[in-house]
Amino acid sequence: MIQFTNISKSFDEVKAVRNVSLSIDEGQLFGFIGPDGAGKTTLFRMLNSLLIADEGSIELFGLDPHKDYKKVRQIIGYMPGKFSLYYDLSIEENLNFFATVFGTTIEENYHLIEDIYKQIEPFKKRHAGKLSGGMKQKLALCCALIHKPKLLLLDEPTTGVDAVSRREFWDMLKSLKSKGITIVVSTPYMDEAGMCDSVALMQNGQIHAVESPKAIVDNFQKELLAVKCNDMYKALLTLRNYENCYNVYPFGEYLHYIDKRDSKPIEDINDCLLKHDLQEIEINPVKPDIEDCFIELTRKLSV
Amino acid sequence: MRILISLLQKEFLQIFRNKTLLPLIFVLPLVQLIVLVNAATMDMKNIRITVVDMNLSSTSRLLVSKLEASPFFEVGDMLINKQMGIDYLQDNKTDILLYMPQEMEQTLTKEGVVKVQIIADAIDASKAQLAFGYLTNIIQETHMQVMLEQQKLQNVKRISTNSSFWFNPDLNYKYYMLPGVLVILVTLIGLFLSALNLVREKEIGTAEQINVTPIKKYQFILGKLIPFLIIGLFELTLGLLAGKLIYGLPFSGSLLVLYSFASIYLIAVLGLGLLISTLSQTQQQVMMVSFFFMLIFILLSGAFTAVENMPELAQKLNVFNPVYYFMNAIRMILIKGAVFAELASEFRSISIYACISVTLAVLSYRKTN
Incomplete structure (x- = not known):
């Protein structure tokens, strides 16, 4: 279980995250929905140990991302919003590199990435910088998965990706979920919220509602x-x-x-x-x- | 260890795929050695001299013939009008003007003393001084010869000097300049490449991805340091080979001592480069800061001008200047054949420098913020 308790974070004058508390169950596909600047990325970076919260505490499968950052980095697969693999290395080399860095091999966890990797395998000698947006995203997902993380953290994975690839991507996430990986994803696209088990609506650094997408819709009282x-x-x-x-x-x-x-x-x-x-x-x-x-x-x- | 190896592998793959960087690494040293070593010469040759000879005597002709024989001077037009000579100076047609008055020979014979005038273009002060010095020497020599011929100096006692130039008997300025250029080259490659490389990872965003991996700080820094250490030593080798082949650079000392020193020096410089880049956010910032340090380090190091002539403050500042130590060491080793014991203090200083800069680089590299 992931538990945020009264988390706040400011950058100079800007209060990026304000007093956020919520919990995410293990094995869920959880979505943070909110416009740009809502504080989603800041929240993610605190969860994956890259940022330290000003106030409040985070618990991640019994670990504190700040104090136990070494352990946390082993169990998290993080895919930043911006493509951040090596442009001048090929698909294969990128994957190999991240596998080695996490002390594992491609073969060891191939079963996890197989479905996704097969789609980009024909281009495995191609440099990552020359891939299309959708392929880059698949490669990034493979690299984030290669060390068999317990939690997959995807920051706006579908931003800038075409509609078909987006749908495919969500299908991939669902199949990963079925393998027991907890997935936390953020997106500015409202239509993607429906794919999540549970969503948090976020704006101006605050969480407005944490419910299943169906419950959120059911709670809508007015005639439209x-x-x-x-x-x-x-x-x-x-x-x-x-x-x-x-x-x-x-x-x-x-x-x-x-x-x-x-x-x-x-x-x-x-x-x-x-x-x-x-x-x-x-x-x-x-x-x-x-x-x-x-x-x-x-x-x-x-x- | 496996992590470090894969980091190194990745780094080398990237370097060898960089179509701009690779030719630079190979071509830069050769171009620098060929162009800079010749350009940075301090040898004074071909000083343009204009002679205004109002005397037209055997003495004045003797003096002119001596000037013509000298390698330092290039005798231009012979004038018989002082004003014309001054116009030549004004129009930058000559560097120095020698005026010999009428009655020069006669006055010399009669009174034993005569005045000639030298006017030098002193925009480049050191050149003017050197030219003046050379010219005075030649005049003295001529004077001596005239006196001897006239048998007036039979009983004069003379101190005869016998000079020998050690370590660089031919006074070949290139032997002095070449190691200096090599040091600049190695420093340039080391400082800029390492500093730009790390900050590039920040800019592209790969640093973010690396930061969430279990890679340790020291592994990451070593992964950046080792490749550029190897490239730096490779550059040095290339430069030494080119120096040997093109200029016949002497290798008086042991290459082992030279390479040990170069390795420690490179670690110090690379550590500094990495420190700069861990504290910067963009390649632009890195460029500006590195350039600032490079310029000061190189000008203070004594690459082009003797450190002994610098103000005391500058000499003291050299304690913090890694280039200074290497500049000294490489010249001592190559030209003088210095052994380890003679360079012990340089070795000690540069080792301390290396330890501090690498430690600071590791400490200042932040995975979180």
Whole structure:
């Protein structure tokens, strides 16, 4: 189990992480979701012993990352947000290097990386700097796994990766989870939250909710309407000024609208939009997804 | 041990794959040796002299013929107008002007004393002084010869000097310069390569990945130090070979002593380079700081100018200057054939330097922050 207790960390004036407490169960696929600058990377760097917390304590499988950093480094596989393997070494050489550094060999833990490594094996003589984004990411994952870590720590692994590769990547994570590795991942993409067993919504250095993605969505109390018409921008401005509007924001090709009242106000909104000369109006109730929940949470906190 | 070996393996792979660095390592020493050794010569040759001879006597002709025979002077136009000579100086057509007045020979014979005038372009003060010195010597010689011919010096007692130049009998300036250039070369490679290499890992982000591995600080620093030590010694060898083949550099002393000293020296310099890079965040910072140290170290070390002529403060500062010790040692070993015992104090100083710089580098390398 991983336990954060009242963790805070500041850089000069900036409070990167504020009084964070949460626990992550062993064997989970746990996600930190939050926009850039939320404090995810800082939290990760404290967990993997690269940063020391100003306040609070962290427990990682019974170890303190600060005091027992040597042991912690043996059981963590860390993949930083920025690709940080040697550009001028080949796939094979990078992997070999990190295996040796951790006192193991590729053969010893090949079963862990086999599925992933097979995909990049045809290019094993190629220098890491010349790989595509998706291949780099697979190589980095292999290197982070090669010493059979108990905890895999992935800092924004899917940032800058195409949609297909992202899906593939999450499939890989699920299969690693089934091998008993605890995985902690951070991402700015809300849609990826659904893949996690449990997610923490993070903003401005604070954790807002730690729940399963389903529970987060279920907790969304309000009626959500998806609005579409011929002039979306005008509609957005119109609805923002509408007296009963609770919140409205663009969401893909729709506007997501929440009303202050509890009743379903489809007719009222339709009238309001018509009054402002908008046409082809289409209003449907929709189920909220995790992004709606996040927007709702941050709204609650900022008000 | 396995970790260290794999670190070294990685480092060498990277160096040999670096398409910019590799030619530099091979070509730099040769170019430096060929260009710098010749350029940094302090030998004074071909000083342009203009003679204004108003006398046109046998004495003045004797003096001019002596000037022409001298390797130091290149006699230009002979003028008969002092103002023209001064114009030559103004227009930078000559370095030094010799004015011999009318009646020179006659006055000399009659009174035994005569005045000639020397005007030197003293923009380069040391050159002007040397030229002045050489010229005065030649005038004295001429004077002596004239006196002897006129039999006026029969009973004069003379002190005759017999000089011999030890260790460098031909006064070959290159033997002095070449080891100096070699030291600069080895220092340059050592300091810059090691310092830039480590900070590059920080910039690219690989340091972050290394930091979460169980690699120990000293292993990491050794992994950076050993490859550049080997490259530095290789550079030295290349330079010595080139020096031998191109300039016939003498190897009077033992190569074992030289290489032992060079190794300790390189460790000291590499430690300093690594220390700079552990304290820096970008390659730019490393470049500026290293350059600052390089310049001071080299100019203070006595590579181009004698340390004895420097102000006392500068001489004292040399205690902290690793280049100074190596500069002394390599010249003593190569030219004078100094043995270990004669260099004991240099060995001691540089060893202390090496210990301190490497220790500081290891200590200041932070895996956490």
